[in-house]
Amino acid sequence: MVQRIILLLSFVILLAACCEKPPALTGDIDEETQYVKTGNLSDILQSYKPDYALLIASDGLAALITETAFSEIEIERNANVWRTTSETLPAFCNVDSLQEVCLFRIEADEGDSLSFRNRITQYQRIGSSEKNGYPAWKYRRIQ
Amino acid sequence: MDYLSTTSSVSRHYRTLVIFCILTFCGSVLLSAEPRLSIKCNDQTIELTREQLQQMDAIQIETSREKKGLTITENWTGIQVAQLTQLLGRPDFLSVILRSDDNYQVRLSREELEQSSAVIAWAKDGKTLNDGATRLIVPNMRAMYWIFNPSRIIFETEKSAIKPTALILLNSLEASLTYQEKLTPFEKDSGYRFKDIALTAFPDVRGNFRLIAQDGITHVLDYQTYLENAIVAENGDSLNLKSPDMPAGMWIKNLVYIQKDDLCIVNSGICKDMTEVLNLLSIDPETVSIKADNENKTVLDYNKNFADPQWSQSRKVFLWYKE
Numbered sequence: 373m374v375q376r377i378i379l380l381l382s383f384v385i386l387l388a389a390c391c392e393k394p395p396a397l398t399g400d401i402d403e404e405t406q407y408v409k410t411g412n413l414s415d416i417l418q419s420y421k422p423d424y425a426l427l428i429a430s431d432g433l434a435a436l437i438t439e440t441a442f443s444e445i446e447i448e449r450n451a452n453v454w455r456t457t458s459e460t461l462p463a464f465c466n467v468d469s470l471q472e473v474c475l476f477r478i479e480a481d482e483g484d485s486l487s488f489r490n491r492i493t494q495y496q497r498i499g500s501s502e503k504n505g506y507p508a509w510k511y512r513r514i515q
Numbered sequence: 516m517d518y519l520s521t522t523s524s525v526s527r528h529y530r531t532l533v534i535f536c537i538l539t540f541c542g543s544v545l546l547s548a549e550p551r552l553s554i555k556c557n558d559q560t561i562e563l564t565r566e567q568l569q570q571m572d573a574i575q576i577e578t579s580r581e582k583k584g585l586t587i588t589e590n591w592t593g594i595q596v597a598q599l600t601q602l603l604g605r606p607d608f609l610s611v612i613l614r615s616d617d618n619y620q621v622r623l624s625r626e627e628l629e630q631s632s633a634v635i636a637w638a639k640d641g642k643t644l645n646d647g648a649t650r651l652i653v654p655n656m657r658a659m660y661w662i663f664n665p666s667r668i669i670f671e672t673e674k675s676a677i678k679p680t681a682l683i684l685l686n687s688l689e690a691s692l693t694y695q696e697k698l699t700p701f702e703k704d705s706g707y708r709f710k711d712i713a714l715t716a717f718p719d720v721r722g723n724f725r726l727i728a729q730d731g732i733t734h735v736l737d738y739q740t741y742l743e744n745a746i747v748a749e750n751g752d753s754l755n756l757k758s759p760d761m762p763a764g765m766w767i768k769n770l771v772y773i774q775k776d777d778l779c780i781v782n783s784g785i786c787k788d789m790t791e792v793l794n795l796l797s798i799d800p801e802t803v804s805i806k807a808d809n810e811n812k813t814v815l816d817y818n819k820n821f822a823d824p825q826w827s828q829s830r831k832v833f834l835w836y837k838e
Binding site for chain 1: 673677680681683688690691714715716718719721722776777778830831833835836
């Protein structure tokens with residue numbers, strides 16, 4: 373009996389893990405929440421034309437990057453862990469356990485800019501860096 | 516009658532109590548109002564009274580100023596601002612902000628501070644300044660830097676501004692901004708709210724903005740302290756920045772450049788081409804290439820006037836610096 377319960381529980385956990393959603397794409401976008409795919413960030417974001425992106429990790433840290441840096445970032449998936457990798461950008465732009473990519477567009481409509489505004493105010497800047505001419509800013513979620 | 520006299524007596528006692536409370540409150544306010552100077556660097560803050568300041572090694576400096584055709588020579592006694600870093604363990608600072616009680620603020624680079632031998636003076640020509648006042652004296656710099664009663668000194672160890680890597684022209688943002696005829700509390704001014712410009716263009720408005728006037732004077736101002744309620748008033752092609760949170764002496768005439776982080780906004784009504792912008796920033800045009808897209812492909816001619824179609828074709832241009 374116990375064995376069956378354990379098996380059933382394991383199955384449920386496995387099922388939940390398999391169904392885990394990819395990182396959400398939020399912020400100044402017209403559509404409902406979208407999801408990030410694997411690949412080069414510049415290609416993924418091409419249709420949204422954002423000026424900045426906030427890469428949000430599940431541990432409460434985040435990195436704000438500029439449009440010029442998008443092509444320097446790859447989004448990868450390993451099992452159910454999503455992450456960003458880059459050798460050219462400041463180290464904190466390698467976000468493990470990517471949870472969300474929140475986009476900012478200059479001159480966004482007031483309606484859809486609220487979500488980026490709301491999101492960024494939940495974070496405080498804790499540092500900035502520049503590598504290979506690419507600036508980036510590190511954030512931490514306000515407790 | 517008895518009732519009336521009792522009421523009057525209670526009322527008298529009550530009045531005495533109220534007066535006593537007011538006097539006690541005023542006394543405590545006066546005692547705590549002793550001028551103090553707060554000195555900060557990173558997470559470390561110390562406070563000094565004027566007496567403690569005067570016990571430090573004072574120096575004397577001589578300044579000469581032209582006023583109404585006359586040369587005025589003055590002798591100041593005070594403490595060198597750079598010497599105050601001793602109290603904070605000599606941090607490796609890059610710049611210093613000095614702010615008075617009414618929020619008047621000046622910023623000096625380490626180089627400016629050390630070259631000018633700036634002092635916080637408490638005596639002029641051997642006489643103590645009135646009412647226990649102090650004054651920042653920065654020899655060889657305009658009197659607008661000589662602030663009265665500096666109450667806060669902040670030594671900054673991080674760069675306050677990076678080189679811009681993206682540029683937009685203010686007129687390209689105008690469609691997204693609301694032009695206001697009366698910019699309260701400046702009822703006679705019309706133009707834009709600084710907040711609207713900032714929220715339209717910058718992803719995070721908190722922190723320092725770098726603002727440059729046509730005459731090249733640069734201000735680095737905190738958004739929440741100075742700029743959140745500021746207005747950008749139009750006067751022909753010129754823009755004047757005013758804020759109810761700034762003393763009038765800090766208002767910026769002929770604002771031409773606004774920068775936060777990597778992005779800058781330029782008033783092309785005054786700054787006619789990229790060469791003028793780079794001059795303002797002391798950047799050699801030979802060290803930068805201006806590109807119309809983020810893929811580093813289309814190079815723009817920085818000598819071409821901002822009215823040229825090459826600028827209007829792209830909402831934002833990118834600045835790539837050569838190593």
